[in-house]
Amino acid sequence: MMKIPLQSKKNNKFTRKQLIILIVCITTGFIIGYSYKLTKNHEKINNSYIDQEESYREDLIDQQERNKELAEELNDLQNRLREYEKSFAENEVEYEHLIEEAEKLRLLLGIIPAQGGGIQVTLKDNEYNPNSTNPNEYIVHESHVLSVINELKISGAESIAINGQRLKSNSYIRCNGPVITIDGKQYPAPFVIEAVGDSKTLVSSLKIVGGVFDQLLSDNIVVTIEEKNLIQMPSINDEA
Known part of the structure; x- marks a missing residue:
């Protein structure tokens, strides 16, 4: 098994x-x-x-x-x-003086509007004398405008405008035939120069014997000077 x-x-x-x-x-x-x-x-x-x-x-x-x-x-x-x-x-007195100086500087630079009393100077071409050999002797030139502007600045003008165009600290002026060019914009004669400041001082500085006024007349330029109670100018930023 x-x-x-x-x-x-x-x-x-x-x-x-x-x-x-x-x-x-x-x-x-x-x-x-x-x-x-x-x-x-x-x-x-x-x-x-x-x-x-x-x-x-x-x-x-x-x-x-x-x-x-x-x-x-x-x-x-x-x-x-x-x-x-x-x-x-x-130094509160000194501080206020600095504020005033800063305000004057802003006016000179044109960054704020200006208004106040001042003068208006108008320069026109004189009538041409056919007996003259040089017709340019009767036309307003760049040098004439600059002489007025420089005298106004020296005399304490706070702001200046030509034919409504406010001048800046670096504005350039150039004569081009019958018109004048200010910062690229052209204006025809007559040239109206406005200045805000002490009107008595400004007029006296222009009309000093042998000064700008006498020189313009000797150059056959028609000059008128008017005192103004109120002149208003926009800032350079407000101009078109």
């Missing part, structure tokens, strides 16, 4: 045990691995929170330092402002 079947049954029972042990080992390993992974993830999260908290703490420290610097800067500016106010109070 053969015993082979008995040995096969014993071998099959042993294999089932091994399978159970294998399953238990795999399950245990999975549980251990999963637990380890959870632990690592938890540590990473904790580390991330710690790093973020540390970053916030450093930002807060930097901001506190910056606030301290700004507070010191503000305090310094306030001290300087108090010094300026104290200086202005001690």
Whole structure:
């Protein structure tokens, strides 16, 4: 009688045990691995929170330092402002004088409108004399206009305009035949020059013996000078 079947049954029972042990080992390993992974993830999260908290703490420290610097800067500016106010109070007369000088400078530059008493000087071509060999001797030229303007500036004119065109500090004037060009704009004769300032002083400076008025008459230019109670001029920024 053969015993082979008995040995096969014993071998099959042993294999089932091994399978159970294998399953238990795999399950245990999975549980251990999963637990380890959870632990690592938890540590990473904790580390991330710690790093973020540390970053916030450093930002807060930097901001506190910056606030301290700004507070010191503000305090310094306030001290300087108090010094300026104290200086202005001690030098009120000088301060008012500087304001007046600044206002005069703005008027001369033409950046603010001007108005007040002054004079009006009109230059016209004279009638041509057929017996003259040079017709240019009866025409208003650039030099005539410039001589009037320069004399007015020297005499304290606050602002000057020619045919309504207000002059700037760097205005250029050029004669071109029967017209005159002022800062690129042409104006025909007669040339009306207006100046805001003390009218008595301005007239006296023009009519001084041997001065501009006498020179214009000797050049056959028709000149009229009028005192005006009110002359108004726009700023150079308001002109078209």
